[in-house]
Amino acid sequence: GYPNWSRDGTFLCFDNLSTSEPAVLRVGISDGKIEPAASLKNVRRAGGAFAAWSGLALDDAPLVLRDTGTQEIYALDWQAP
Numbered sequence: 630g631y632p633n634w635s636r637d638g639t640f641l642c643f644d645n646l647s648t649s650e651p652a653v654l655r656v657g658i659s660d661g662k663i664e665p666a667a668s669l670k671n672v673r674r675a676g677g678a679f680a681a682w683s684g685l686a687l688d689d690a691p692l693v694l695r696d697t698g699t700q701e702i703y704a705l706d707w708q709a710p
Contacts, residue, residue: 633685642666642691644683646674653683653691667691 632643640655651669656662667690674680675694684692 631681631683633683635685635689636687640689642683642685642689644669644681644691644693646681653693669693 632641634641639658641658642653642655644653645651652665653667653669654663655666672693673696675696679694682694686692
């Protein structure tokens with residue numbers, strides 16, 4: 630994923646999707662301590678070019694892209710005026 634600084638600069642947040650326990654983690658800059666910020670265990674991540682994107686909201690809550698399904702496909706016939 631993409632590392633992100635907390636708003637106050639005390640933590641660096643990132644996700645560890647390559648493990649058996651996917652989560653958003655944060656590492657304290659002053660002490661190097663790694664702690665979980667949010668579990669991603671039951672989150673179905675999106676596919677494609679931006680699948681690994683993650684970020685932080687204004688309150689430092691983790692943001693990730695998830696797949697909500699793409700089961701509905703529509704075909705439209707359109708004729709320009």
